[in-house]
Amino acid sequence: MQQVNDSTEPIYRKQQDNKCPDFLYLDLEFKDTPTDRLEQTELPQKKDLYLTLNFNEEWLELPGGKVKYGLRGFELRLNLTNCIIPEFYLCLNDTMKLVTEREVETQRGVEKSSKVGGSLSREKADLSAKQDYKNTEKRTEKFQKTVYHVSTKGDELSPAWVFEADKDESVLKGTLAEQKLATVTITDISHQLTATFEVVSKNIYIGDAEGIWPDNISRNKLAIIERKIINWLLKSKLQPYVSQVELSYE
């Protein structure tokens, strides 16, 4: 095993570029890694790499209206320098579980609501009062969905994860928090890892729209318009990458 010369004092750096953080937030972290320097460490060394993702739909505002878009899939690619990820150390290679939040309304017999009604007719005069006792409480519940198929490709220097929403799921929404992505074998004290979140046209989903096209638009015209919007999104916002994180010891 190679002994690290403790006179080298590599500095840990993390650079994050989330271009549309409300739409897609990407973070990567080595666990149990000192953030200032490594020294007196035996190499090769193994470190666990953890992934955090947060997905949301977003509105594209146009002068005459707006349209909602989201993701149906993506590719997460790593590029490694002086470190490797052997295939058998790849995690998250089957399904991805996202945590989503939803508002749940519950009722309890506490709240009082009063309704007073009256009617007057030639036949009958009537006045009624009614009181309902109920309590409506809104709370946010978190639940987990397994809806995304994950496959891996690439090699030990540039592994990639391909995520695709299942048939019934149209759009990615929710959070993947600190999911172990892989175990990295570090071969040199000075090393670098770059994660890039990329999408192509088939990964983009167009949802509701307001004020852009008439309700009775034909399927042909709508399909062409959606394609035009997707091409614009890719060119203007989502390519060459949506997010990038670079972890390095230099």
Next chain:
Amino acid sequence: MNEDQSLQELEASIQKIIDADTDNFQELAELADLNLQTDFVGADLHGTNLNGLNFVKANLHQAYLSGAYLTRAYLTRAYLSGAKLYGAYLSGAYLSGADLIGAYLIGAYLSGAYLSGAYLIGADLIGAYLIGAYLSKADLSDAQVGNARFTSNSPGMTEELKQDLIARGAIFDGGSRDRVFAPTSR
């Protein structure tokens, strides 16, 4: 060009499509500066009317074409791997040499379709109509053909292939079922 200008251009382009006098998909694509052969990978084209259009060698990988009207469309050597074609109308479509590997063709209408040399490996053809389809050298290995309807006299239908398809659940020469034809347009 800044983003505001670029958005205005996008909106103008959308308006041009809305206002177009035609509903022909190819003409609309040309108006939008889109190419049928290259710009519809993974596109949502469900329920569109694409009858008779030229998609020769087009890349429609993983496109969503369920319920699309593709009667007599030219899809020769098109790349339709993983495409979702549930209930799509493909009667008489030219699909020779097309890559339909892993395509979802459940309940699709392929009567009289030209599937010579098409790659249907692992395709899901459950309940599809292939009456009179041209199947010479079509590769149907690992395709799911349960309740798919075929005819014995289809070009390329050998006795060996027929028995293999029957063993996998296909229906042959099924009397009245053979006379089920898809509509050619909406």
